[in-house]
Amino acid sequence: MFAQGTNALTVDGRPTLAHIDFALMDSYRFPDRQGFPDSYRAFIRHAGWARTFGLWLIYPPVLPGFADGWQGRARNLTAHLHSVDREGQDDEFDWMIEPDGDWSLPDSLQVFGWSENGDALLWDTASRDTDGEFPVWESRSFNSLHRLGGSIHEALPSIRTRAMGLFGPRTSDIEPLQPTQL
Template structure:
């Protein structure tokens, strides 16, 4: 995807954004004192809340009283991911992190997108690059770990290609979904 990759994503309808907390999108700070990666902010601003490539749900920060937010659902899925990998480490299932990762990496990965197949996209919030981007990883079924790229733009190409190879081309990349109240 090009530097304006997020704008290239085709939406079926206008994006669902009324529940997105744009103050948090711009003002949230990670442990390193920096905010969300520019690629993620661009994705949320362009795509809003919806199903991407027919399968993936990217969690934005949401206003109080709404479901499917990064800090709510994303944090819950992050805890689930880490518990699965703690169990895998205790059982010495090294295949879960090979060949791309290691056990210590799992403590710094955070879920920001979830597929309807039970796979997760995670970023490594402890490895920000000089452009402010986080490396992106995928965990298939919370039982494996695969490096997808240095940023969301790079990872989206791989995710789109795999989804297209499974279900064929789609007339749009993002299907906006209605905001859900808690």
């Protein structure tokens, strides 16, 4: 379905790119000293700030003065995820990491996307593959872990299928959004 990668996604109009910090996107480094996965960088360059499949917000690095970016929203959601998971592990709520995870995973998870119904798209930043990609996981309401694929490109079909189950077919995959200033 997305064999051509991100470029196969249709955009309703022009992507919103003016507030994206492309210099940060190219220079940011994770603890492994490598940058954002190529699939993410291609997605952001193609889609910009947008709603994907009528549901998902993928957080781009944004210029100072803008909200809903990698530096703020994704970082805050990641901190909340880690807090919830620590409490769940302390309380032995093993269902929080089912069906595909285990308790060694949550500390290396990083939120990069959020659905409008409270689910998160996550990278396992401790498991980069030889192509520089992070595995993509979904956490539904921070109460489960579902592995979606080895990259955003691999995860897109299942993300699209779940969204279509909620909303039905759409005329385009990407709906550009106006950035919010702080």
